[in-house]
Amino acid sequence: MSIETLDRIDDLDEIPAEMVEKVQESVINTFGSIIGEELSFVDEASDDSALNGIIGNVTVFNSEHTLSLMLAIPKETALYFSEVFIGMPLPFKSDDMGDLIGEISNILAGDVAANVEKVGFRGQSSLPTATRGSDLTLFMPNKPPTKKMKFVSANSEFWLTMVLSESK
Numbered sequence: 001m002s003i004e005t006l007d008r009i010d011d012l013d014e015i016p017a018e019m020v021e022k023v024q025e026s027v028i029n030t031f032g033s034i035i036g037e038e039l040s041f042v043d044e045a046s047d048d049s050a051l052n053g054i055i056g057n058v059t060v061f062n063s064e065h066t067l068s069l070m071l072a073i074p075k076e077t078a079l080y081f082s083e084v085f086i087g088m089p090l091p092f093k094s095d096d097m098g099d100l101i102g103e104i105s106n107i108l109a110g111d112v113a114a115n116v117e118k119v120g121f122r123g124q125s126s127l128p129t130a131t132r133g134s135d136l137t138l139f140m141p142n143k144p145p146t147k148k149m150k151f152v153s154a155n156s157e158f159w160l161t162m163v164l165s166e167s168k
Helices: 003-007 017-035 075-086 095-119
Strands: 040-044 051-061 065-074 129-136 146-152 157-166
Touching: 017 040, 017 065, 017 075, 017 095, 017 146, 017 157, 051 075, 051 095, 065 075, 065 095, 075 095, 095 129
Parallel strands: none
Antiparallel strands: 040 146, 051 065, 051 129, 065 157, 146 157
């Protein structure tokens, strides 16, 4: 990927493959380290069914472009993450669960920022946010280049949606 490719972001119909590969690598390494299990990229997620869980949002951005990362984590996986990350289960409806998913999103964003820099995208990560609920569906205005991916391990599954857009 070159910076020239990103200069024509309006002409892109998908995120450059080199960037997608670096993000996949970051997800596998970060979550493998957090949960102590081998994590696998399953496929490009095509399931548009609603989520009953929690979404972690964070971006890697610079003055020209923003790479948004949205982790869609089912309730059961979020509970599992709390047990392995902090050593005890957190109540799903607690503020602590939101903090945990925000922190995991932040750790991922740091690794993504370092990894995508290798292919020419230099940026810093934003502060994370988390959204909890049922029947959650992610919508992106203006249809920017988007990639939805599913990841699984022995005890977890979650989705990552990444969106590449111009910084406004």
